[in-house]
Amino acid sequence: MGAKRKFTPEEKLQILREAEQQGLEQTLRKHNLARSLYYR
Secondary structure, three states: OOOOOOOOHHHHHHHHHHHHHHOHHHHHHHHOOOHHHHOO
C-alpha cells in the first residue's frame, strides 16, 4: 500500500474545479486518485 496523502482544503477545491473544467477521468489520473476517493 502507498503512503496516505493529505490534501489541504485549498488543494481539494482546486482538484474539484480542475475536474469540472478538464474532465473527471483526466484529473483523477493526473493526481493519481481513485474514483471512489473523489466521491467521498
